[in-house]
Amino acid sequence: MMDPMHLVPEERAHRRPIDEHTVCAAVAGIGEPQAVRVWADRFSLLGEPGRLAVLLAVHRAGPIAVTDLALATGISETAVSQILRLLRVAGAVTAAKEGRVVRYRLDDPDLARLLDSVPPLPGGH
């Protein structure tokens, strides 16, 4: 069998672990730092009430205009615009201009699955 610590980067391989096997399993479980950063950024988008509300509305209410998003979420139109700009450059949503109205839709399968993790209204209505 190989060295149980073979997954630990050399720069810190000299430090003494408490449980070598667990450390190796942890390194494997974490995966590549690059991927961790990408997923942390994804989760970060959902980590603020305003953005989460906007994303839920965009995801579940189909293409929707900025004014309607502000009306439904209770956030000022300015703040909604800022949020949408952030989501746009992050590749989370795409804008479709129709006349003077811009409708946004969700455009990220990973985010869609994460949003589906959030339970909808319990009783319906």
Add this chain to the structure above:
Amino acid sequence: MMDPMHLVPEERAHRRPIDEHTVCAAVAGIGEPQAVRVWADRFSLLGEPGRLAVLLAVHRAGPIAVTDLALATGISETAVSQILRLLRVAGAVTAAKEGRVVRYRLDDPDLARLLDSVPPLPGGH
């Protein structure tokens, strides 16, 4: 049929929507602000690379000590301690003291499901 805007809070029911049906669907899709905040807090815990790495390690490498977490993640032991304190008060992890070693484990089903959304190492090894 009822008023299509019946789901919009009175305080902003006077504002003119672009698509009443869409606004109502958005309000329903967002759900209760209280629940949105709770889920935003959940996602926020996963929204930082350090915390996400620690949570992934704790989740996939079973009960693990602080030293081993610092070794596996490459984060300083102080930073790991701070992260674990935050996760503790958030109810995400629980600590089990064994001698002078403290092993942490994940203790939140919702977070566990979200962590399972993060794909493991592609090829294995």
Add this chain to the structure above:
DNA sequence: CACAAGCCTGCACAGGTGTGCAGGTGTTTC
């Protein structure tokens, strides 16, 4: 053309957040 609606942006401010340092507690070992 003048005006309003819908939306976007730059700027400055307050508030939250991660990090390192220094020091402390409890436990094990010699």
Add this chain to the structure above:
DNA sequence: GAAACACCTGCACACCTGTGCAGGCTTGTG
């Protein structure tokens, strides 16, 4: 008992981030 180990905490700092204000742009309307 002294020293090393594993871990925790308070504090101060730099940093990032969300928000509102003011203004600008484009598109419809009279």
